[in-house]
Amino acid sequence: MRIMLVDDSKTMRNIQKSVLSQLGYTELEEACDGQDALSKVGAFKPDLLLVDWNMPNMDGLSFVKAYRAQDKTTPIIMVTTEAEKSRVIEAIKAGVNNYVVKPFTPDLLSQRISETLSKAGIAA
């Protein structure tokens, strides 16, 4: 299971890495913004992406739209401080499969990952 973490905060990526490694996921790639992620998805070929919204250079929503133009199926979880209902709807319309609002507990992130992979028919 290859998982890409897209967040401009190294602290947040480390927290997510810690949760993922406790779940047994160790094949991880990191990107610090949407542009960085777009340059890495081709080689890494993720099975799941966790994507922040507010990032410099290219934000998460723009990344999701660009990524969905080339990949319609790989599940994406938006992990963001953007908690308004209108933002969630905007993200889902862009192609996000699930949504986690920061701050989050490790249990909540684990649960969202499991249900996202399950819905996508990917073995966890």
Added chain:
Amino acid sequence: MEARFITPFIQSVQNVFSTMLQLPMQIGEPRVKAGKNTGYDVSGIIGMSGDVVGSVVLSFPDDAARRVVALFAGEELSTDSPDFADAIGELVNMVAGGAKANFEGAKVSISCPSVVVGSSHLIANTSDVPVIEIPCMTDCGEVAIQIAIKTNANAPTQAASASA
């Protein structure tokens, strides 16, 4: 500044500290900040734009900032480390993001955060909005939220509702 903006920040900062740091927080009485000097050593600053404009600052004394960052990042970091600033920036990002979600009917965007590290640094506010400071206490030490925001009368959605 409208009082309706204060409660969302209190709820958000308590939520961020309890969820990410398992750190309970006691909230003091919000007050209008007099003078410019924060008296703090580390500040995370984030801007708001859209229907609400202004800035939000999360400030700490040096020792409290080090302890909070150690809890958040899982390791002790030097204040001159980029990772230290990253952690403070992410905290203020979550506080501002959580608060704006509870500004009813307002569409607000937040900027990428900036972080200032310096003993008793000065944060000058150029806007005409009074700064409301909310003092908070944790087992790691003191934290303060300084809010200087106002409704943007020129924002498209505000203008639309005004003309409706």
